[in-house]
Amino acid sequence: MVAAALLVAGCGGGGGAKAAPTAPVADAPKVSAPTPRKVVLVVDGKRSETMTTGATVQEVLAQAKVQMGKHNLVKPPLEAPAATTKMIKVLRLLSAPVTKNVKTPPPTVKKKSSKLPPWSQKVLRKGKPGIKVVQTAWVKRRGKKVKIIIDQKVKRKPVAEIVAVGPQSASAGSAARLNWAGLAKCESGGNPKAVNSAGGYYGLYQFSLATWASVGGTGLPTNASPAEQTYRAQMLYNKVNGRWQGQWPHCGKFLFT
Template sequence: MFSALRNRKVQIAGQTVVITALVGGTAAFVGLNKQVDLTVDGETQQVRTFSDSVSDVLESNDVDVAQDDQVQPGADAGITRGMNIIVNTSKDIDLTLDGVTSEESTIGNTVAEALAELGVDPEGAEVSTDLDATLADGENSEFSVVTPKTITVVADGDRTPVDVTAATAQDVLDEADIELGDQDTVSTPLSAPVSDGGVIEVLRTSTDEKTETETIEKKVTEKNDSSLPRGEKKVETEGKDGKREIVYAVTTVNGEEVKRTKKSEEVVAQAKDEVVLIGTKEPEPAPAPEDNGGDDSGDSGDSGDSGDSGGSGQEDNGDRSPMSKSEIQAMLGGPGSRWYNIVKCESEFNPRAVNQQNNAHFGLFQFKIASWQGVGGSGNPADAHPREQFKRAKMLQQQYGWGQWACA
């Protein structure tokens, strides 16, 4: 009996050891098994793990982490009960911003998060995809954003700031209700992207026909005529200018001509040639002077240069003493003398007279400098002695006649 009791005690003791072991193991199991939240690209699940680090949890749940992915806390962080492990994977997107497309990467999980990460403010912008659209698994990887902007449109003489949400120059013109003609051009390509503060100028271009009348100058032919005094001209056949009409294609930009091309021309009035006779007849020798006329010469102001070859008066005897007005009048032959009348008309007997209208005729006979030099004079005729002036005047008259003076 004792032996049976002893065996029963041994059995109970063994069971107690087993129960103790089971209770201790369960406690250890429960202590090592932790519950954590695992959020991958915005989707959260609760997992239990015996792992000691974040990287072990990710590996045991088949979450592959690339270099550009974001893990919070870090992959080497220890595991605590109830912690939240967040993984945001890097995603490739094609973003078209105001007409310019670029390839970008983001750890954002929605379109809004991606724009925020890239520094694009969607406020007031036109976005081709809903801002809450997910980017997981390559979804919605292509989208466009057109931001609001102010563009200055210059057209038809007006400079107008336009608030638009437009990506290209064509979009701006459409929103501003600017229509382009067939030949109109724009300062920037219509497909070019635009930016805030930009300027778009519309160049109104047109090509119109324009008819202009041009003068066809008459041809003038000169012929020598021995019956006319030397130097005299006479129109034998009167000519007339002609006319032609020319049609041009004229291109204007904003009203200013930039190009013209001749399309046709037509003579509407023929030009008529003119024939002019030029006298070559030598002048008749002038009669010898009737008196002792002076030695100086002159040149008419308004009617030409000339002197009197015949007139009266004293010859130039070399006397250079000053002469009074009465002495000059006596030298010219006195009243009634042709020389007297010429000098009275031309200079009022003033040997130093200068034509006040043109400052080009000088002395008693109002010589031109060229005529004075042509008969051997030097310097200014008004500086020469009256006798010298009379002498040169008579030489001029002998060569070219009385027609050199209107007063003759």
């Protein structure tokens, strides 16, 4: 019985079983280290360069040891892949951004019109203000806390106001031949921005506001051009029929020098 058992164990091989050939062990793939690349960092406006192997923007900043604040604006975003990123901008804020709608004044387009009196104006189309969405935040600049605009977008463009403007040069008939420069020199020293020290009298010819308005002037005489001030002084002279004594009692004589 023992011999029979041995016979069964040895069958298929005559002189014993041969071991199957062992397959050659393949070499493990080589893992190359990432190649460092140069990235420009702009942190709070300060520019620097760093060599990095970071896979994301966040990893690049971590490798560069950039300390982040509580509120940060990062471009590209932290989770963005950094493989093709050449510049990363970081703005560390002292406060959360605040967004507001801000009105922008409409521009004024002036069109010349010979149908209007000299220096007069007429609104042909009213303007409409625009709206900008402005985002602000507090940041640190040179050791001081300052408020800056970090983003703004146009929500609605303004509509221009169109204004017709009369001729910007004119003379009031025979009054134009008088010596207005002599009168202005006496009244104001020839200064179109002059204001009487006691108040109430303005410009080259020291108009009161009531007198200025009576000859078609608007606003302050000192805001009008010298040519307009002279034109309206000539209108005043004609309006009072040449009786200059009531308007320029001390200097009116220079009109005739």
